[in-house]
Amino acid sequence: MAGKIQLECANVIQTMHLQLDQESKLPAYVQIRNLLRQQILHGDLPSGERLPPERELARSLGVSRTTVVSAYGELKAEGLVQGHVGRGTIVVGSADWMDAQPIAWPACFSGMGRRIARYAQPAELLTLRLNSQPVVVSLALGVPDPALLPPERLTQAWEAVVERLGAGAVGPCPVQGIPAVRELICTRARQRGLEVSPDSVTMVNGSQHGLDLLLRLLVEPGDTVLVEVPTYFVGLQCFQSRGVRIVGVPVDEDGMDVERVELLLARYRPRLIYTVPTYQNPTGATMSLKRRERLLALAQQYQVPIVEDDPFGDLYFDEPPPPPIKALDRHGHVLYLSTFSKSLAPGLRVGWLVAPGPVVQRAALLNGMAELHPNTVGQHLVVEFARRGWLEELIAQARATYKARCLSMNAALQRRRLPGSRWAVPGGGMFLWLQLPEQVDVQDLLAKTVQKGVAFLPGSLMYPTGGPRNVCRLNFSVPDETAIEQGITTIVTAARQLLRRPAEAPEGQVVTSPIV
Numbered sequence: 143m144a145g146k147i148q149l150e151c152a153n154v155i156q157t158m159h160l161q162l163d164q165e166s167k168l169p170a171y172v173q174i175r176n177l178l179r180q181q182i183l184h185g186d187l188p189s190g191e192r193l194p195p196e197r198e199l200a201r202s203l204g205v206s207r208t209t210v211v212s213a214y215g216e217l218k219a220e221g222l223v224q225g226h227v228g229r230g231t232i233v234v235g236s237a238d239w240m241d242a243q244p245i246a247w248p249a250c251f252s253g254m255g256r257r258i259a260r261y262a263q264p265a266e267l268l269t270l271r272l273n274s275q276p277v278v279v280s281l282a283l284g285v286p287d288p289a290l291l292p293p294e295r296l297t298q299a300w301e302a303v304v305e306r307l308g309a310g311a312v313g314p315c316p317v318q319g320i321p322a323v324r325e326l327i328c329t330r331a332r333q334r335g336l337e338v339s340p341d342s343v344t345m346v347n348g349s350q351h352g353l354d355l356l357l358r359l360l361v362e363p364g365d366t367v368l369v370e371v372p373t374y375f376v377g378l379q380c381f382q383s384r385g386v387r388i389v390g391v392p393v394d395e396d397g398m399d400v401e402r403v404e405l406l407l408a409r410y411r412p413r414l415i416y417t418v419p420t421y422q423n424p425t426g427a428t429m430s431l432k433r434r435e436r437l438l439a440l441a442q443q444y445q446v447p448i449v450e451d452d453p454f455g456d457l458y459f460d461e462p463p464p465p466p467i468k469a470l471d472r473h474g475h476v477l478y479l480s481t482f483s484k485s486l487a488p489g490l491r492v493g494w495l496v497a498p499g500p501v502v503q504r505a506a507l508l509n510g511m512a513e514l515h516p517n518t519v520g521q522h523l524v525v526e527f528a529r530r531g532w533l534e535e536l537i538a539q540a541r542a543t544y545k546a547r548c549l550s551m552n553a554a555l556q557r558r559r560l561p562g563s564r565w566a567v568p569g570g571g572m573f574l575w576l577q578l579p580e581q582v583d584v585q586d587l588l589a590k591t592v593q594k595g596v597a598f599l600p601g602s603l604m605y606p607t608g609g610p611r612n613v614c615r616l617n618f619s620v621p622d623e624t625a626i627e628q629g630i631t632t633i634v635t636a637a638r639q640l641l642r643r644p645a646e647a648p649e650g651q652v653v654t655s656p657i658v
Contacts, residue, residue, distance in 0.1 A: 162203060170205050174213035182222050182233055193223065193231040253363060253385055278595030279629040281616045284423065284572060285488045290540055299526040307522065315518045317510040318502070319345025319494070323521040326528050327494050334455065334462075335469035336478070338496055344506045345516040347491040349453050349479040353380055355495070355505045356414075356449055356477055361386050366412040370398050372575075372604030372613075374423045377416065377451065381606075386413075388606040393422060395566055397429025400436045407444045414447045414477075420463045421454040421571025424604050424615035428569055431464040438467055441475045448476045453484040456537050458570035459545035474498035482524055484572065485537050490520035540619075544572065547618040547626060554630035560637055572619040575601070578612045582637050585611065590636035596629045 162173050181187045194202070196210040203210075214231050217223045223231050303311045318324065324340040331338040346352040361367065363385030369378070371390030381388055389410055392399045398417050406412070415437070419429035429437075441448045450467045468478035474497075481493035495505055509516065527533040551574055552567045562579030578584065584600045591597065601613030618626060 160199075160203060162205070169209075170203075171209045171212035171216070174199075174203070174205075174210060175216040178213065178217060179220070179222060182217075187233050189233055191233040192229065193233065195230055277592065277597045279597070279621055279625045279632070281596070281598040281618075281621060281626075281629050281633075283617050283620050284484075285620065286484060286486065286540060287543065287620050288487070290536060290543060291487055295527075295532060296523070299523055299530070299532070303522045303526050311522055312519060315515050315521065317506045317515050318343070319516050320518070320521045320525065322525045323492070324494075326525060327496075331496065335465040336496065342496055342499065342502055344495050344497075344502045344509070345521060346479075346493045346495055346505075346509065347513070347517050348483050348488075348493040349451055349481040350376060350380075350493075351491075352479045352493055352495045352505075353377055353416075353449065353451065355508055356479075356501075357381070357384050357386075358508060359501065359504055360447070361413045366410045368403065368406055368410070368412045368415045369606070370417055370422065371606065372424055372601060372609065373416070374418055374451065375599075375603045377418075378604065378606060381416075390606060393425050393427055395427055397422060397427050397433055398437065400429075400433045400440070403437060404440055407440060407446060411444075412446060414449050415441060416449045416451065417467075418451045418453075419467060420452055421457060421568055421573075423454070423571070424573050424599070424601065425575040426566065426568030426571050426573050427575075428463050434464060434467045435470060438470050438475065442473060446475075450476050450478045452478065452480045454571040455480065456485045457541055457544060457572065459541060459548065460569065463570065468496060477501060485540060486524070486527070486533070490523060491517045492520040492524050541570070544570075544619050547621070547623060548574065550623040551616065551618045551626050551630060554627050555634075558630060558634040560634055560641075563637075572617055574616045574618060576614050576616055577610075578614070578637055579641065580612050582640050583611045584614045586640055587614075587633065587636055590639065591632050594632045594636070596632040598629075598633065 160174065160177050162170055166173060168176075178187065178193070187193075193199070193214065196207050196214065200207040200210045214223065214225075218225060218231075222234060224234050225231050300311075307313075321340060323345060324343045327343050328338045328340055346355060357380055361384055364387065366387040366389055367381060368391055369381060369388050370393050372393065373390075378388070387410075389406055389412065391402055391406065397419050403415070417429070417437070419434060421428055437448065440446075448467060452466055455463060455466065466476075466478060468476040470476075478496040479493065480496075482490055483493065486492075495502065497505065524533065527536070548567065552565075555563070555565060555576070560579065564577040565574055568574065578587070584598075584602070588598065588600060599615040599617075601615060602609040602611060604615070616629075621629060
């Protein structure tokens with residue numbers, strides 16, 4: 143009888159075609175588990191089939207019995223086989239295993255995981271697919287013109303970095319960033335009136351990343367923050383995804399209306415004040431020096447930190463802007479963020495945070511837990527560009543180019559002025575804020591302009607709730623003068639058509655297809 147059982151086992155093993163790869167780095171038990179799992183799921187080993195006894199299979203394959211026991215144990219843990227006393231190891235079959243219900247992910251998400259689906263990617267900011275019309279002119283972006291960065295300079299800079307550093311060019315770096323780039327940040331900051339030491343600087347992958355780090359350090363769900371309205375829409379999404387209460391402070395031609403801040407500080411006791419005081423995104427407004435001084439005084443009085451986001455400070459057209467609020471700060475109330483993403487290239491992801499020691503240390507530690515260290519390659523490239531004198535040259539070229547394009551946009555709007563429309567020419571940055579007649583809903587306007595290949599950013603995205611429907615942000619850093627002329631002509635023409643449209647258009651009609 144024993145001989146008959148052994149013969150049956152040998153036949154089963156032979157039909158299973160199990161063969162271990164002696165050259166594989168996978169342990170033998172993992173190879174056995176994988177081979178058996180594949181045959182079970184493919185139906186080659188049907189439900190009810192008995193697997194060979196551990197000892198017989200081990201002998202056949204030239205491995206220890208413990209190896210086979212481990213492989214069978216893995217299959218049991220996955221629910222593919224079951225052990226029965228007196229019957230051995232039986233295939234359960236793939237049906238039950240394959241028919242298992244998928245995990246209910248919505249129930250698994252944390253509070254932030256649920257909120258982020260509502261705020262992190264509004265439909266209007268994804269890929270444009272309205273009526274299958276391609277975008278010919280985009281006034282919706284917020285990046286530098288890539289044509290201003292010659293590819294040959296990137297090549298030369300990178301070759302120089304590799305020649306100097308070898309494999310270290312793509313190696314790790316200190317969690318606060320490469321010392322050379324932090325020295326560069328300090329040198330450039332002093333030119334704008336900031337007294338900064340390398341120890342007070344930590345590098346981040348863009349100022350957006352720095353804002354996220356600060357929010358993780360400073361706020362909890364339910365906390366209150368003061369934020370300019372309108373404001374940078376991705377920053378707004380960061381606040382919303384954290385579950386904080388956003389209290390808006392209006393922006394006018396001189397930036398944040400600081401006179402309202404004191405009442406809000408006394409009433410809400412917020413955790414922080416967020417501002418983009420220089421060439422503000424989206425309005426292009428610049429906070430006056432008087433308001434900067436007053437805002438800092440209020441922050442000191444109420445012991446509330448200011449998060450100063452300054453990505454556009456280098457992009458002035460004629461006269462430099464007022465000094466950053468951080469340059470006025472003597473007691474560590476201002477947390478200063480900036481980046482080369484707007485002045486050089488967004489893909490480099492080289493930004494920085496200037497803050498008091500306790501904040502910098504914790505931000506660096508938090509960043510180290512999440513990303514180990516900031517972007518090494520981008521930092522080395524920025525340093526090499528600075529060494530060659532290219533960094534300041536490219537920034538100066540961007541200033542001149544964007545000034546010309548901004549003036550071109552203003553001239554196009556003036557030539558085709560729509561009664562009831564308003565805008566102000568900024569002194570720098572990348573954006574012009576256009577207010578259209580109240581009867582024009584920019585979502586309806588967008589639906590018309592994209593059919594002609596022209597996209598822009600609806601202003602309602604820049605408000606936490608219930609922003610006006612007749613405002614939009616127009617970018618002039620990417621499109622050239624010809625594209626700007628085409629874009630403005632298309633927008634104004636479409637707006638005139640909407641103004642002549644019968645009033646009985648469906649209420650609440652919106653553009654559901656997204657834009658870039």
